[in-house]
C-alpha cells in the first residue's frame with residue numbers, strides 16, 4: 674500500500690499577517706504537485722482567511738491548529754470547525770501536546786473535536802506522544818495506544834482511513850533533540866498496530882502517520898525512508914520559506 678506523504682508545518686503562535694503573506698508568496702508556486710505530496714501549513718486562525726485567498730489554486734493546503742467541537746453558540750474565544758471549513762481550509766491539528774499541557778485538553782475533548790471536524794468535511798491531524806518520563810520508563814507504547822484508542826472512539830473505519838495521526842514525543846519538540854528514526858518508526862508502528870487492532874488491516878494500511886519533533890531539512894529524508902512514517906509535522910523548521918521548501922526535497 675503506498676500512502677501519499679504529508680508534510681505539515683505547525684507555525685504555533687508565530688508570525689504577523691504580513692510575514693504569513695510573505696511566506697505564502699515565497700512558497701506557493703515552488704512546492705511539489707499535490708499528486709506527489711500533501712503540503713500543509715498550520716497557521717494561527719487569524720491568518721487562515723487571507724492565506725486561503727492568496728494560495729487559492731496552488732498546491733499549498735492549510736490547517737488550523739485547533740478548533741472547538743460545536744459549530745456555533747456561546748463559546749467565547751473559540752473557533753468552530755464549520756467556520757474554519759468555510760474558509761477553504763482542509764486540516765485541523767488536534768491534541769497537540771502544547772494544547773494538552775497548557776489548555777488542559779483531555780482525550781475526551783480531542784475525540785469530540787475529531788468527530789466535529791470530520792462532520793464538517795475536514796481532516797483532523799490527531800497528535801499523540803509521551804513525556805520524557807514515560808519514554809524513560811519504557812511505557813511509550815502503552816501511552817500512545819491509550820491516546821489513540823481514546824482519540825478515535827466511535828469513529829467509523831472509513832473516517833479513520835482518511836485521517837492523519839502525528840506521533841510527537843514531547844521530549845523531542847522544540848528541543849533540537851529528535852527521536853532517532855528507528856524510535857520514531859517503532860512508535861509510528863505502534864500507532865498503526867493500534868489502528869489495526871481497532872479497525873483491521875485495511876484501515877491501518879491507509880491511515881497516514883507523521884513523525885514530529887525537531888524535524889529539519891537535514892533529517893527529513895531519514896524519517897521519510899521508514900516504513901511506518903508517512904510524513905512530518907514540523908514546528909521550527911517550517912517558519913522560514915527556504916527551510917520549509919527544503920523539507921520537501923525528499924520528493925523526487
Ligand SMILES: O=C[C@H](O)COP(=O)(O)O
Nearest residue numbers: 683846847886887908909
Ligand atoms: O507540531 C510540531 C511539533 O511540535 C514539532 O516542533 P519542532 O519541529 O519545533 O520540534
